[in-house]
Amino acid sequence: MAEELRFPTGLGTSDADSISLLGQDLAADLMGRVGFGELAFWLVARRRPSSGEVRVFEAVLVALADHGFTPTAIAARLTYLSAPDSLQGALAAGLLGGGSRFLGVTEDCGRFLADALAGGAPDDYPAFATELIAASTGRIPGLGHPVHKVQDPRTPVLIRIAQEEGLYGPHLRLLEAIAAVHPKKLPLNGAGVCGAALADLGLPIEMLRGFALLARAAGLLGQLAEEHRRPVANQIYLTVDRNAVYEP
Incomplete structure (x- = not known):
């Protein structure tokens, strides 16, 4: 049996109804709540900054x-x-x-x-x-x-x-x-x-x-x-x- 291909990422994904980013719902949890600078830091450091x-x-x-x-x-x-x-x-x-x-x-x-x-x-x-x-x-x-x-x-x-x-x-x-x-x-x-x-x-x-x-x-x-x-x-x-x- 061929090995299953996997391309793991902890950043973002989407389906027909939602977009996820950093384990959060992009539309519900991040938009309007997180500034761009905060998000840029979070994306690289993989932790939410103070x-x-x-x-x-x-x-x-x-x-x-x-x-x-x-x-x-x-x-x-x-x-x-x-x-x-x-x-x-x-x-x-x-x-x-x-x-x-x-x-x-x-x-x-x-x-x-x-x-x-x-x-x-x-x-x-x-x-x-x-x-x-x-x-x-x-x-x-x-x-x-x-x-x-x-x-x-x-x-x-x-x-x-x-x-x-x-x-x-x-x-x-x-x-x-x-x-x-x-x-x-x-x-x-x-x-x-x-x-x-x-x-x-x-x-x-x-x-x-x-x-x-x-x-x-x-x-x-x-x-x-x-x-x-x-x-x-x-x-x-x-x-x-x-x-x-x-x-x-």
């Missing part, structure tokens, strides 16, 4: 949503110019640009801190941070910003919210200690603090970039809506094209 966790998590999403004409936004707008019939392609083009320089810092910082704390939280954070800096062979993710040279305005707000909700954990503490003792006195950047905050919420390190992309999807949709109303992508394209220099 109100404090939702506040920190949604603050992270807001912090990462949009930063103006970044490469991800320009890529989305230029793709929309080229294929206005493919909104999904333009949105995807922007998301594909989330890497080690833009958005990926969230995961990189969270991973760096989680690896450092794998043996447990230290008794002396400044001393531990000093050791980490001395042992580091490259740039520490979460430090420095191309625009905010003194202070990223997002960082104190995120840290304050985490403290107010009792969620200021070892990842945020270690990142602040690193910034405090680092000889270059570089400011913490918002993306790195977001990674530390998400790690303190107990979310999987492997998923942290996904949360950054979730936030940026909203920002990119706003960019595309603005491009539809007040297009600038053609000007960007023509500026590059008319100033291109052919060097055979």
Whole structure:
């Protein structure tokens, strides 16, 4: 007898009369009762977050949503110019640009801190941070910003919210200690603090970039809506094209 095929999932399913999600009736238990941020957290963590966790998590999403004409936004707008019939392609083009320089810092910082704390939280954070800096062979993710040279305005707000909700954990503490003792006195950047905050919420390190992309999807949709109303992508394209220099 052939083995029965099974494809288990604990997320969602549906039948003729109902839709189930996370063990709840979607229409009766979730719609109008659960916010999108809370649901996104729940889907990944497989547990319903507390109100404090939702506040920190949604603050992270807001912090990462949009930063103006970044490469991800320009890529989305230029793709929309080229294929206005493919909104999904333009949105995807922007998301594909989330890497080690833009958005990926969230995961990189969270991973760096989680690896450092794998043996447990230290008794002396400044001393531990000093050791980490001395042992580091490259740039520490979460430090420095191309625009905010003194202070990223997002960082104190995120840290304050985490403290107010009792969620200021070892990842945020270690990142602040690193910034405090680092000889270059570089400011913490918002993306790195977001990674530390998400790690303190107990979310999987492997998923942290996904949360950054979730936030940026909203920002990119706003960019595309603005491009539809007040297009600038053609000007960007023509500026590059008319100033291109052919060097055979």
